[in-house]
Amino acid sequence: MSIFTKIINREIAADIVYEDDICLAFRDIHPQAPVHVLLIPKVAVESLDQLSAEHRDLCSHLMLVIPKVAAHLGLTGGYRTVINTGPHGGQTVFHLHIHILGGRSLAWPPG
Numbered sequence: 001m002s003i004f005t006k007i008i009n010r011e012i013a014a015d016i017v018y019e020d021d022i023c024l025a026f027r028d029i030h031p032q033a034p035v036h037v038l039l040i041p042k043v044a045v046e047s048l049d050q051l052s053a054e055h056r057d058l059c060s061h062l063m064l065v066i067p068k069v070a071a072h073l074g075l076t077g078g079y080r081t082v083i084n085t086g087p088h089g090g091q092t093v094f095h096l097h098i099h100i101l102g103g104r105s106l107a108w109p110p111g
């Protein structure tokens with residue numbers, strides 16, 4: 001079981017900023033920007049590579065929740081979304097998650 005499933009199950013604490021039946025958003029424990037939130041599906045999918053057609057509605061839902069969470073967090077100046085996938089992508093927690101970063105101007109390209 002990943003650490004994020006434990007957060008969903010309230011077995012470990014997190015600063016939750018949004019929740020519905022399908023997903024949960026909470027502040028990253030090591031923020032890389034003034035606002036750094038992780039949006040995760042409640043169903044345990046390891047990464048983008050494990051998605052299939054059965055997840056179509058889930059993916060749509062997550063995409064539609066991103067701007068809601070960003071607005072709730074006051075990210076009126078814009079924000080960045082990142083999905084790290086696999087070792088070369090820098091993924092460290094193997095439960096699909098979308099980073100939502102903002103609150104300052106972000107450099108491009110990433111490292």
Ligand code: 5GP
Pocket residue numbers: 003014015026027028029030031038083084090091092093094
């Ligand atoms: P990844 O590197 O897999 O894309 O991102 C995983 C993120 O999860 C990291 O930014 C890391 O700081 C965050 N993280 C890892 N463990 C915890 C935790 O227990 N609580 C919270 N809130 N964030 C965590």
